[in-house]
Amino acid sequence: MNADAAVEVKKEAAAPHQHDLDKIAPSRDERLFLVLSIFIGVLSGLLVVCFRVAIEWIRILTLGSAPHPGQYRLLLAPTLAGLVVAALVQWFFPAARGSGVNQTKAALYIYNGYISFRTVIGKFITAAIAIGSGHSLGPEDPSLQIGAGVASMVARRLRLSRQRLRLFAPIGAAAGLAAAFNAPISAILFVIEEVIGRWSAAVLGSIVLSAISSVVVARWFWGSEAIFRIPQVTLRDPRELTAYAVLGVAGGISALVFSKALGYLRPRLRSLARWTHFFQPALAGLLVGAIGFFGFPQVMGPGYGVMDQAMHGQFAWQLLVALALFKILATTLSFSSGTPGGMFAPTLFIGAMLGAAVGSFEKHYFPHLTGTIGAYALVGMGVLFAGFLRAPLTSVFMVLEVSGNYSIVLPVILANTIAYLLSRSLQPVPIFEVFTRQDGLELPSMEEQREEHELHIEDALRPVHVPILGGSTPIEAVSATLSSANAPALLVQLWDGSWYAMSKDEVAGAAVTLTGDTPIERALKPDRAPMLFPDLPLDNTLHYFPRWPLLPILNRANKSKLEGVVTLEDVLKRYQDL
Amino acid sequence: MAVFELQPPLTAEERLHKRKLIFRDLISLSGLFAITVVLAVLTWFLFNSFARHRQELAQRWLARGQAAMVGGHPEQAVEAFRSALEYDPAQRQTEIKLAMALEAADRVVEATSYFNTLLETEPGNGIINLELARLSARQANKPKAIEYFQRALDGTWQGDGYERRRAVRLELARYLLDQKDYPRARTQLLIAAGNAPDDPAIKMQIAGMMEEAQDPENALAIYRAVARQKPSPVQSFQGAGRVAYSLGRFALAREYLEQAVNHPDFLSEPESVRTPVRQMLADTIDLLALYPESDLEIRERADRILHVARIAQARLQACSASKATSVASLADLAARWQENRATLTPLTLARDPQLEQTIMNLIFDTEKQTAQACGAPTGDDALLLKIAQSSRSVEEK
Numbered sequence: 001m002n003a004d005a006a007v008e009v010k011k012e013a014a015a016p017h018q019h020d021l022d023k024i025a026p027s028r029d030e031r032l033f034l035v036l037s038i039f040i041g042v043l044s045g046l047l048v049v050c051f052r053v054a055i056e057w058i059r060i061l062t063l064g065s066a067p068h069p070g071q072y073r074l075l076l077a078p079t080l081a082g083l084v085v086a087a088l089v090q091w092f093f094p095a096a097r098g099s100g101v102n103q104t105k106a107a108l109y110i111y112n113g114y115i116s117f118r119t120v121i122g123k124f125i126t127a128a129i130a131i132g133s134g135h136s137l138g139p140e141d142p143s144l145q146i147g148a149g150v151a152s153m154v155a156r157r158l159r160l161s162r163q164r165l166r167l168f169a170p171i172g173a174a175a176g177l178a179a180a181f182n183a184p185i186s187a188i189l190f191v192i193e194e195v196i197g198r199w200s201a202a203v204l205g206s207i208v209l210s211a212i213s214s215v216v217v218a219r220w221f222w223g224s225e226a227i228f229r230i231p232q233v234t235l236r237d238p239r240e241l242t243a244y245a246v247l248g249v250a251g252g253i254s255a256l257v258f259s260k261a262l263g264y265l266r267p268r269l270r271s272l273a274r275w276t277h278f279f280q281p282a283l284a285g286l287l288v289g290a291i292g293f294f295g296f297p298q299v300m301g302p303g304y305g306v307m308d309q310a311m312h313g314q315f316a317w318q319l320l321v322a323l324a325l326f327k328i329l330a331t332t333l334s335f336s337s338g339t340p341g342g343m344f345a346p347t348l349f350i351g352a353m354l355g356a357a358v359g360s361f362e363k364h365y366f367p368h369l370t371g372t373i374g375a376y377a378l379v380g381m382g383v384l385f386a387g388f389l390r391a392p393l394t395s396v397f398m399v400l401e402v403s404g405n406y407s408i409v410l411p412v413i414l415a416n417t418i419a420y421l422l423s424r425s426l427q428p429v430p431i432f433e434v435f436t437r438q439d440g441l442e443l444p445s446m447e448e449q450r451e452e453h454e455l456h457i458e459d460a461l462r463p464v465h466v467p468i469l470g471g472s473t474p475i476e477a478v479s480a481t482l483s484s485a486n487a488p489a490l491l492v493q494l495w496d497g498s499w500y501a502m503s504k505d506e507v508a509g510a511a512v513t514l515t516g517d518t519p520i521e522r523a524l525k526p527d528r529a530p531m532l533f534p535d536l537p538l539d540n541t542l543h544y545f546p547r548w549p550l551l552p553i554l555n556r557a558n559k560s561k562l563e564g565v566v567t568l569e570d571v572l573k574r575y576q577d578l
Numbered sequence: 579m580a581v582f583e584l585q586p587p588l589t590a591e592e593r594l595h596k597r598k599l600i601f602r603d604l605i606s607l608s609g610l611f612a613i614t615v616v617l618a619v620l621t622w623f624l625f626n627s628f629a630r631h632r633q634e635l636a637q638r639w640l641a642r643g644q645a646a647m648v649g650g651h652p653e654q655a656v657e658a659f660r661s662a663l664e665y666d667p668a669q670r671q672t673e674i675k676l677a678m679a680l681e682a683a684d685r686v687v688e689a690t691s692y693f694n695t696l697l698e699t700e701p702g703n704g705i706i707n708l709e710l711a712r713l714s715a716r717q718a719n720k721p722k723a724i725e726y727f728q729r730a731l732d733g734t735w736q737g738d739g740y741e742r743r744r745a746v747r748l749e750l751a752r753y754l755l756d757q758k759d760y761p762r763a764r765t766q767l768l769i770a771a772g773n774a775p776d777d778p779a780i781k782m783q784i785a786g787m788m789e790e791a792q793d794p795e796n797a798l799a800i801y802r803a804v805a806r807q808k809p810s811p812v813q814s815f816q817g818a819g820r821v822a823y824s825l826g827r828f829a830l831a832r833e834y835l836e837q838a839v840n841h842p843d844f845l846s847e848p849e850s851v852r853t854p855v856r857q858m859l860a861d862t863i864d865l866l867a868l869y870p871e872s873d874l875e876i877r878e879r880a881d882r883i884l885h886v887a888r889i890a891q892a893r894l895q896a897c898s899a900s901k902a903t904s905v906a907s908l909a910d911l912a913a914r915w916q917e918n919r920a921t922l923t924p925l926t927l928a929r930d931p932q933l934e935q936t937i938m939n940l941i942f943d944t945e946k947q948t949a950q951a952c953g954a955p956t957g958d959d960a961l962l963l964k965i966a967q968s969s970r971s972v973e974e975k
Contacts, residue, residue: 032603039610046617053621053628065635066661158606221625229667232698305664313695314660314676316687360691372698373691 029164037171037206040154041213044147044175048139048214049221051124051146052180055139058132059301067134067297074134074292074300078285081133085126085339086281093122099137099335099342100145102435104173105195105443113152113166120149126340130281134300136288136330138345140180144191147176147214167203170195171210178211179218181344182227186398187211193391194432228308231374233405239369240362244411247358247376248383248418254354255387255423258328258347259431265336267438277338284337288330298323299330302345307381310356311374317364320357324350343431347388348381355380378403379415387419390430395420457541457553458534460574461564466490466550468562475507475523476516482507489549491529492520497560498528503549534563541571636666643675652682670696674705681713689713704733708746715753723753724762744770748783755790763791771800778804778811785817794821805834812841816855826968828862828869830975835859865961869972870938880927883937886962887922890944891915893959897952907947914940942966 062077089097096119107115127142151172155165170191178187188204188211196203269280291299298306310320331346359376362369378399385395399412429437436443466487469478471494482490482504490507492500502524510523530544533556541551545568555561588596643658659676663669673696680689693710700706711726727750735742747770754763771784781804788797801818804810819834838844838855845852868889870882894915898908918937921927927934945963949955955963965972 035607036610039614042614043610043617046614046621049621050617050624053624056628056632060631060635065665066639066657068657154610157610158603221621231695305667308667309660309663312673313691314688316685316691319688363691363694364687367694373695 029160032158032160033164033167033206034209036151036154036158036160036168037209038213040147040151040168040172041175041178041210042217043150043154044143044172044210045179045214045217047124047146047150048143048176048179049218051128051143052139052222054124054128055132055302058128059134062133063297063300067292067300069293069295069297071293071297074297075286075289078134078289078300079282080285081129081135082281082283082285082337082339083279085130086278088122088126088129089281089338089340090278093118093126095119096122096126096340097338098340098435098439099141100143100148100340101141101194101342102432102439102441102443104145104148104169105432105436106441107148107152108166108169108195109443110441112162113155113169115145115149115152115169117149117153120146120153123149123340127342130334130339130341131301133285134289134292135281135285135334135339135341136299136301136303136327136346137334137339137341137343138302138348139342140177140344141342142340143176143180144173144342145176147172147174147179147210151175151210167206170203171206174207175210175214179214181398182215182218182222182224183398183401184208184211184215185401186394187215189394189397190391193394194389227304228311230403231311231378232372233375233378233403233408234371235375235407235411236371237369240371241411241414243358243362243369243376244379244415245418247355247380248415249422250354250358251351251380251383251415251419252387252422252426254324254328254350255384255419256426258332258350258384258388259423259427259434261328261332262336262431263434263438265332266435269336270338270438280337281334281339284333284339287333291326291330296323296326299327299349303327303349304345307349307352307377310352311377313356313360313363313373315356315360317357317360320353320360324353324357327353343389347384350388351381351384352377353380355383375403375408375411379408379411382412383415383419386416387423388431390420390423390432392416392420455538455574456534457532457536457538457566458563460538460541460566460570461534461553462566462570463564464491464552464562466565468493469520471495471521471524472519474517475511475514475520478502478520479507479511491550491552491562491565492524493560494521494524494528499552499554499562500524501529501548501550501552501565531559532566538571538574541566542568545571632665636662636669638662639665640669640672640675643672643679647675647679647682652679655679656683656685670700674709677706678709681709686713686716690717702729702733704730704735704739704742704746707733708749711750711753720757724750727753740773744773744780748787751787751791755787760791760793764788764793764796767791767793768796771796778807778814782811782813782817785821789817789821794825797821798825798827801834805837812838812843812847815841816847816851819855819858823858823862826964826971827974828865828965828968829871829973832859832862832866833975835862861961861964864958865964866972868958868961869965870934871973876928877924879934880924883927883934883941884922884924886941886958887937889958889962890941893948893955894944897948900952905951908951911940911944911947915944938969942969 062081063073064071067074095103095116100123103119104115107113123142123145127137127139131137131139148169149172151168152165155168160168173195174187174191177190178184181187188207191207272280288300306323309315315323327346327350331343334341335343355376355378356373358380359373362376363373382395382399385398386392389395395416396409396412400406400409467481467485467490469481469490469492471492478490487504489501489503492502494500502520506523510520514523527547529548529552532541532551532553534553544551550565550567552565553563555563639658639662643655643662646652646655646658656676656679659672659679662672663676666672673692677689677692677696680692690710690713693706693713697703697706697710707726707730711723711730714723714726727746730746731743731750747766751763751766751770754760754766767784767788771781771788774780774784781800785797785800785804788794788800798818798821801814801821804814805818815834815838819831819838822828822831822834835855835858839859868882868886870879870886874882894908894911898905898912901908918940921933922937927937941962942965945955945959945966948959949963954960
C-alpha cells in the first residue's frame, strides 16, 4: 500500500494545490461530496451484489447445491481454496488479508483514506473464493472494505482534498456494509461506532446518503429480506425476560470464548515461519471441512440459510448449541489462518444459534411462556454483536431494524447489556483492538474514544469573586472598589447587556489618563468579553485568555445574568486533575 | 455572512484553471456515470442468471424430496426439502412438507418445533394444526391433540376444505375411539354423518366407526339408509344385519342378512367376512323359529310357547341337578314352574294372552338365571337366552 500511496502523492503534487482550489473553486469539494456519496453508494451496492452472487456461485460449484456430511468435496474444496487464496494473498494482494474493518480504519487513520484498486480487487476475489468454498467467514467486513475502496478510488479520481479523501473511506464503508447487511441504520451506526469513533455532523449526511443508495440497489436485486426471512417477533409474557437474561449471559460467555480463542490462535499462527502462511488457510480449510464432513456442514460458509432455518424453528435446541460451538471453532481456524473474510456473519450465526437454542428449549419446556423462536434468534444475534464486536448501539438498532418491531426493544436491551458488560469485564480489550495490536498498528480505540469524558466550562466554573460594576460607574469609584476588594480584575456590565472583563492594570491606566468622574465605559477597548455558556467545551475558553484576565460565563436564557467566571488557572487545573 | 464577503477577482490564469477544473470534473463524473451503468448492466445479467439457477435448484430438490417421501425415505426427504427451501425460502408448502418429513423421520421434537413456528405465522392453517395434533397424539398428549384437531377443523384449508374438514373430523373420531373416549367420538361421528355427502363409502365408514363407538342405533340407521340406495353395496346389508342382530332386532337382522347373502357381490367378499354372516343368518333363522311371533296363529303361538317352555324347564332341571347344594334363585324358578304347571296346555295359553306373557317371562328368567348359575348355554338354550336379552325388540323393524 505504501508504494501505491507514494504514486498517488506524486499525482497529487501535479494537480493544482489545495489553496489554489480554495481560491478558484471554493465550494467545489462540498458540492461534489454529496453527489459522490450517492455514486459511491450505488457502485458499492452493485459491487456487493456481484460479490454475494460470486460467493453463491462458487459455493454451488465447489460444495454442491446441498452439502451434506460424508461428501469428500467438503474436505477438498476449502483445502484447495485455502491454497489458492494463500498464494494470491502472499504474492499479489497482501492487503486483502483479514476482515476489512481494521484495514479500513488503518486507511482512515494512517493512509489518509487511501485504499488501492488492487486491494479492492484482491479482497473481492480472495474473500469470494474463501467464503464460497466453505471457510467459516462472512462477506460483510470485506464488503465494508470494498465500499471504502470504491469511495477512495472515486475521491482520488476527482482529486478531492486530502481531508475529504480521508472522510470518504467511512462513507464507502457504510455503503458496503449497508448493502451486505441490508440494514442502512445499523451500517451507519457501526461505521460511527467502530470506524470513525465519534459523531461527526460533517460526514453523517454523506454516510446516510451512500448507505441508503447502496441498500436501495441491493434491495432492487435481493428484495427486502436479502439475508434471511424475518420471523414474527413477539414478547408474550414479561417472565420471558428471564430467558432473555439467560441468553445475555450465554452470549457474553460465548463472546468471551470466541475472543479468547481468536486472541490466542491468531498471533501464534502469524508468528510461524513465512512459508507456513502459504499452507495455513489450506489446513484451516481442511479442519473446517472435516467439521462439515463429520456431521456439521452448516458451519461452512457464512451460513445465512442456516440462520434462516434456525429462526424458523427447524432445529432442535441440542443441534443449535452444537452448531454454535462448532462455528466458534471453525471461524477461529479460518480467521486465524489469515484467510480473507469477515467476522460479522459468523458472529450473527453464533448468536442466532444460541438465541434459537434458548428459545427452542423454552418452547419445549415452557410452551405457555414463550414467544417465537425467531425473536430469540434475532436477539441472540444482537447479543453476540454487543458482546463480541463490542458495538452496543449498533447491536440494539440492528435487531430493531432487521425485525422492524419495536416491541422487542426491552429484551434486546436487557440481553445485549448483560452480554456487553459481561464480555467487557472479562475481556477488557475489544476484539478489533486485539487484532490491531497483534498487527503492530496503533489505531485509536473506538470503545475508549466513545467513552472519553469531554470537559465543559461548567467543570471549571467558579462563583463570581470579582466586583461587578455598571458601565456608567466613574473611574474613581471603580478604582476604589477594586482596591477594597483586592481583586485582580473586575467585570463591567454595559448598557446593551454585554460584558467586559477589566484587569487591574487596565483600570490603573484609565485612572491615569482620564478624569475620575469619567464613566468607566469610556475607558474600555472596543471589543467585548466573549459570550460563553456553561455547556460549551472547556477548550473553547483557552484562546481567549491572552486577551482577557477572566471570562464571564452567561446564562443562556438571560445573558445579563452570570453563572460564574473562569480563569486560565481554573481551566488548567481542571485539565491537570483529569 | 461568508456569502456577502467579497472575493478577490481571479487572474486570467486562475480563470483558465477554473475552466479546466470544471471540464475535468464533468469528464470524471460522466466517466463515473458510465462505469455505474456498465456495472449495473453486468450485475443485472449476473444476478438474473443466478436467480434462474436458484429456481431450478429449488425445483430439483423439491422433486427429490417428494420422491424420497413417496419412496419411504423421510431422512433423505428432510435434506432435500431443506435444500429446496434454501434456494426458494418463502414456500409455505415446502415448509410444511419439510415438517411432515421430519415427523415421518421420527424427529418429533424438531417437527413439533418447526410446526409451532409455522403456526405462529399462520395460526389458522388447517394442515399445520392437523400435523401438530398428530404429533401431540404421538406424544400421548391427549388434551393438546384434541385442541389441535379442533383448531384444524376450524382452520383454513387449501382446495376442498369441506372434504378436508370431514377427513380431519373422522381422524379425530378415530383418535377418540383409540382412546376409548366413546362419548366424544360419537359426537364427532354424528356431526360427520350430518355433514356427509351422499357417498356410500363415507357413510359406511362413519357407520362402522359408530359401531365401534358403541352407538349401534345410529350405525343401523346409516346402514339402512345406504342399503336403500340403488345400487347398494353388499357391506350395507351385512352392516345392517350385523347391527340389528346385536340390538336383538332379529327379524330385521334376518331380512338384511338374507339380502346380504343373496347379493351378487357377496361371493366376492373374503371368506372371513362371509362365514360370520352366514352363521349369523343361520342363528337368526333358528332363533326366529323358536320365538312365538305375534303374527302367528294363536294355536301355533301356544305350541311354540310350550315347546320353548319345555326347553327352559329341561335347562333348569339340568342346571339344578348339576349343583350339589340348592341354589335359592333356581329353587324359586322351580317353584314358579310348579305353580304354572296346570296352565301349560295349548288351550289355556290360547285363551289367555296374559298367561302367554307370564310364561314367556318365566322362560326368559329361567334362561338368564341358569346362565348365571351354570354358565353360558348352548343350542336352543343359547338362542332363547339371546331372545331373553332383547325380548322386546325381536320383531322390531
